[in-house]
Amino acid sequence: MAVEARRIVFLGAPGSGKGTQAELLAAALGVPAVSTGDMLRQAVAAGTPLGSRVESILKAGELVDDATMGDVVRARLGQADAAAGFLLDGYPRTIAQADTLDSILEEAGVALDLVLQVRVPEKELVRRALDRRREDDTEEVIGNRLAVYEESTRPLIGLYRGRGLLRPVDGNQPVESVAATILATVEAGV
């Protein structure tokens, strides 16, 4: 019998719906969805030292530095609820972060099972971004988030494809269809 994947990275541009899909899959598998964006926003809202350090970076749609993100993710994946599996939403976002994730998992004696790439055409991404725009999201910041994705995060697709972990999923479908495709992909095993 195929072994169900339980250590999964979600890749996708801002607005691809990967956050929603990670939440749905987390509920189906009973493993936590770890959203680094949510963790950082919570730190900002709570006014922690991390929050005040990253606030302006989030506002500008830039990336928080790799070392800080490594600390955040290492601590989160070390918690008990992530021992049997996790879904990463928003991490890694750079090749250096992918290397750090490898080290974190290697130290724990585990490995990634799958990388789900939620694919949505650029035109649709821009439409969605303008649609769900938060008050402080200028068009410039939206454009910047997409540019940062293209430059820093897109190279991860090739990295994980090379390792045989990448599973592209059509994200330009209704939420439930995307969720069903993802669940089938995960149940097909590693």
Ligand code: AMP
């Ligand atoms: P998200 O909700 O995933 O779009 O993340 C919101 C913001 O948090 C991003 O625009 C970045 O400023 C920051 N962020 C989240 N995850 C990371 C990461 N892995 N590396 C760097 N910055 C991140």
